[in-house]
Structures are given as structure tokens and as C-alpha cells.
Amino acid sequence: MANISDFKASLGGQLSADARIVGSEGTVLRWDGYSAPKPTVTVFPQCEEDVAKTVRFCRQKGLRCFAQAGGHGWRVRNRTDIDVVICLTDMNSIKLDEGTRKVVIGGGAIVRELIEAVTEKKLEVATGICNSVGVMGSMLCGGIGRYMGKYGLAIDNLISINFVDATGKLHRGVNQDTDKDLWWAIRGAGASFGIVTEATIQAHPQSNNGLSWSGVLIFEDPSKLEAVIGAINNLDMNENMCVHFLFARVPPTLSPAIVVMPWYYGPREEAEKAWKSILDIGPTAAKTFMAPADKLNDGNDQFGEKGGRKPGVGLGIDFLNPEAYRHIWDLYVNFSSENPDAARTVILAECYSKVKAISMDRNSAVFAHRDSKYEVLCVPWYSDEKLDIRATDFAQTVRNIWVQKCCEQDKIRSYVAFSGLNEPVETLFGSGERIDRLMEVKRKWDRENYWGALLDIE
CATH class of the missing domain: 3.40.462.20 (Vanillyl-alcohol Oxidase; Chain A, domain 3)
Structure with missing residues (x-):
């Protein structure tokens, strides 16, 4: 079990000045309480390095951690034994390049925040249909929504990601060219390989104003x-x-x-x-x-x-x-x-x-x-x-x-x-060679099955 005093004394000094560490009284409500985890500590990081340091600290202490933004993910049910929640809600920055129409999204942004940001610039993005859902959680599952008839799934508009792996290492700019297998796997099963702290997606000009x-x-x-x-x-x-x-x-x-x-x-x-x-x-x-x-x-x-x-x-x-x-x-x-x-x-x-x-x-x-x-x-x-x-x-x-x-x-x-x-x-990802390939990626990036999530390996 995580000890709040130990966290504040040992981890607190390593994090950004505005990062917060709270006990069970600060647990963030999830969409579904049926089998939601009951963490004893919740950490509110302010930057990607805070996330990486928190994961490393949890691994050193033998604790299981889990990241959430919107808190709507269903598959957390397979991991109710969570000691620490890393709540990304403060990492909700959205930066838009109007020239390239590329949008850089912080790991804690929710759908409403993304829609409001791109709408202000007369743009639109393929995203989910519920405002309060985390962008990353929705997108990395595939990302179905109203604009998919025009632009495909959200993952079809994903350009690159940053993520923290199961050892607490931060990887920046992951895409098709940097790791073909991971890029294939994370677009649809992203929560199984780490905590996505930032993503770059493609936006499109609005139709009909x-x-x-x-x-x-x-x-x-x-x-x-x-x-x-x-x-x-x-x-x-x-x-x-x-x-x-x-x-x-x-x-x-x-x-x-x-x-x-x-x-x-x-x-x-x-x-x-x-x-x-x-x-x-x-x-x-x-x-x-x-x-x-x-x-x-x-x-x-x-x-x-x-x-x-x-x-x-x-x-x-x-x-x-x-x-x-x-x-x-x-x-x-x-x-x-x-x-x-x-x-x-x-x-x-x-x-x-x-x-x-x-x-x-x-x-x-x-x-x-x-x-x-x-x-x-x-x-x-x-x-x-x-x-x-x-x-x-x-x-x-x-x-x-x-x-x-x-x-x-x-x-x-x-x-x-x-x-x-x-x-x-098999009902999630298909069968045969697809599952074999997915499990190989899982073994490479999470050989100890720390994240669990969608996949469990022996």
C-alpha cells in the first residue's frame, strides 16, 4: 500500500513546484464506480518529467500506478488493485499551428477543451462524442465520432506521441518511422504500453462554418x-x-x-x-x-x-x-x-x-x-x-x-x-497473426505486465 507521507517526503521534492500529492480523500471520481480502483495516493503532475519520475518512484516501491484524464475508461476494471493514480488533468495544454494545422495536445486534455481550441481557429478534428472524456483515452482506442465520415478514425489523424514506458522512461516523438511495431500497436491498444503524455494530431478546415x-x-x-x-x-x-x-x-x-x-x-x-x-x-x-x-x-x-x-x-x-x-x-x-x-x-x-x-x-x-x-x-x-x-x-x-x-x-x-x-x-483486436504481433510488442515494452490494461501476458 502506498504511504502518503513517504510520497510527499521522497517524491514531492523531485516534482515541479505546482505538482500535488494527495491521499485517498483526493481520489478523483471516475465515470464508472462499479469496480473503480481505490488508490491511497493521487499525484497531479505538471509536466511529462513529473509523470516519468512518479512511475519510476512507484516501480522502486513495488507499487502499481495508473494514469487517468477524463476517467471514463472501462478496461480499468481489469486493474482494480491500483495503489497510485497519476491524474493528468493539469497537463491539458493545447497548442495549434495554424499554418500546418497540427495540434499538440497534453495528456490530460479532455474532448471539450480540444473542440473549443480548434473551433476558435475555424478548424475541426476527429474526436470522440462526449465532452468530458479524455482525448488520449478516446483516441488511442481508435476514436470514433461524428467527423469520422470525413476524416476517418482519430488514430488515422494521429501524427506522433510522447509516452512514459513501464520503467519510467520518457519517449518523445514516437511515430511510424521511429518504431513501426509500437506505432501499429499503440493505435488501438495504447493504454497497454505506457502513459501517453502528449500527442500531435492533424486538424482540418471547417465545413458549413x-x-x-x-x-x-x-x-x-x-x-x-x-x-x-x-x-x-x-x-x-x-x-x-x-x-x-x-x-x-x-x-x-x-x-x-x-x-x-x-x-x-x-x-x-x-x-x-x-x-x-x-x-x-x-x-x-x-x-x-x-x-x-x-x-x-x-x-x-x-x-x-x-x-x-x-x-x-x-x-x-x-x-x-x-x-x-x-x-x-x-x-x-x-x-x-x-x-x-x-x-x-x-x-x-x-x-x-x-x-x-x-x-x-x-x-x-x-x-x-x-x-x-x-x-x-x-x-x-x-x-x-x-x-x-x-x-x-x-x-x-x-x-x-x-x-x-x-x-x-x-x-x-x-x-x-x-x-x-x-x-x-480476440474480440478487441482480431485473431491469429494480429494477436501474436501485439503480444510481441507487449513483451518488448511491458515484459513484466506492469500496465495490464487491455492485454495480460504470462
Whole structure:
């Protein structure tokens, strides 16, 4: 167990003047408390050298450390025995070169900070869909988001990184030319090899002055479920479109409802034409609006709220099977009705244009699932730990339905950022030579399996 007095006395003098070391009372809240680590020490570094020194100190003391920025990563569940959290939130600098449109991002920056910085310069970047998520965590898992139809995944726009390895050594300017295998592996499984303290990415000029059309369509009549699913399955998703489809309880009555959140990067008249098939079904309530670029993700702020217990699961699926989704709807209504503490439970499907992402070489990065039609999530959300067994059983039942009814045979895929507890490594990265290569990189950079994270080696 980490000793706060020892940390302050021995490590404190080595760190920057503004670096902070706090005890368990300073533990930073995570998105999911279901199996979050309970560190006895949290360190707030101010620079990359602080991170490296903290890792070296932890290794010398036989302590396990873990870095967090937004605190939303699911796979920390495989490493709950954390003594020390290295909280990177103070390392959130964002520097933009307007000439090259390259953006240098500190390891603690969150998505909102990045979007606001590039929007100010009339630029945009491929990034995640939740403002409070750490940029690094989202990006190094692959990075899916609204602009991926135009620019591909976030990792497709990554130029270089700095990171601290398991020995506490800082490596600067890692890219395709400096280490081809590490560059391949870290783009999709980054948390398995070290703490990324800085990244350089490519930004792009805004379209339509950054304005996009967004909507929230609420269908309270469950008999319209099949019609909604049919319309979504038949969408012609161009590069300017994405849609979020979910089951949720909506205010003020908190009745279970079918919610569709369409998005279109372009003028209203084009958007309404693109989404006509769903609008014509007749939602109970509809709110549509033109959103500026810096408000791109605001509609997801509630989902990104930290705290609570959320033992979720996620998969990449090939189609929304109406029969399967009718079954999932019934399960959702029953679970959230019988357990009022779990009223915020959500079943979510995200669909993006994948044309640009698929055009990239699949073997250019360990990220494997460029061709999933939908990314789906089942997130039981509650506070009472007595619901843990019931909630995990519910999530696993929904996952099994997706596997059996919505996936091509023997093609089970899970997006790393949404992967549930103990998801097999093959569902994350593929199989055969891909796993063999990934494990070789792991052995080279983390032979003692210090980081664990996505991969565990013997």
C-alpha cells in the first residue's frame, strides 16, 4: 500500500513546484464506480518529467500506478488493485499551428477543451462524442465520432506521441518511422504500453462554418420500434451523417422511450431530406436545431456524467434485428421498472459513415473493427451495489442477444472503448497473426505486465 507521507517526503521534492500529492480523500471520481480502483495516493503532475519520475518512484516501491484524464475508461476494471493514480488533468495544454494545422495536445486534455481550441481557429478534428472524456483515452482506442465520415478514425489523424514506458522512461516523438511495431500497436491498444503524455494530431478546415443540424426525436409509442429500426437500417449514410439510437427514460415522467438523435453536417434543408424517413414516422416530441461546432457534443453531456455504477458491455454489430430489439426493449423496460435506482440505464446504438475509415489499410494499426455497422452499448446505471449481480446479468443477457441475432456468424467484435469486463482479446483486436504481433510488442515494452490494461501476458 502506498504511504502518503513517504510520497510527499521522497517524491514531492523531485516534482515541479505546482505538482500535488494527495491521499485517498483526493481520489478523483471516475465515470464508472462499479469496480473503480481505490488508490491511497493521487499525484497531479505538471509536466511529462513529473509523470516519468512518479512511475519510476512507484516501480522502486513495488507499487502499481495508473494514469487517468477524463476517467471514463472501462478496461480499468481489469486493474482494480491500483495503489497510485497519476491524474493528468493539469497537463491539458493545447497548442495549434495554424499554418500546418497540427495540434499538440497534453495528456490530460479532455474532448471539450480540444473542440473549443480548434473551433476558435475555424478548424475541426476527429474526436470522440462526449465532452468530458479524455482525448488520449478516446483516441488511442481508435476514436470514433461524428467527423469520422470525413476524416476517418482519430488514430488515422494521429501524427506522433510522447509516452512514459513501464520503467519510467520518457519517449518523445514516437511515430511510424521511429518504431513501426509500437506505432501499429499503440493505435488501438495504447493504454497497454505506457502513459501517453502528449500527442500531435492533424486538424482540418471547417465545413458549413462549423454549423451542423442535430435532432432529438422521442417516440413514446413502443409499437413504432420496428418502423424506426427499419428506417435506420435502410439509411444511406453519407460522410456528413451519424445517428444515435437508444432506449432511455425521458423527463419529466421518466417513461421508457425510443430516442433517435440524428446529426447532419450541413444546412437544414439537406438534413431534413436525409432524415425524412425517420421524421415521417411521427415522433411524440421532436427538437431540431443548428449547432455551432463548439456545441457539437453537448447533447451527450448527461451520458458523460461521472459517478454511479455502470457495469456496461459493448459490441460492434452488423444490423439491428427488429425481433432482437423487441426482446431487448422488453428486458430494458422490465429491468428499469423493477429497479427504480436503475432508471438511468441506457441501451445505445451508434451508427457512423465508415467509408473513410474502411478506405484506410486495416493492417496499418491494431484497431481491427473498421467495418462494424453499429457500435452498441448496454449500460446499467445505478448507485446501490446490491444491484450488481442483477445488473451484470441483465447486461450479459443483452450482449448474448446481440451476438446471436445481430452479428454475422462467428464474427464477434468489441470496440475497445466500450468493451466490458474480461472481453476476450480476440474480440478487441482480431485473431491469429494480429494477436501474436501485439503480444510481441507487449513483451518488448511491458515484459513484466506492469500496465495490464487491455492485454495480460504470462
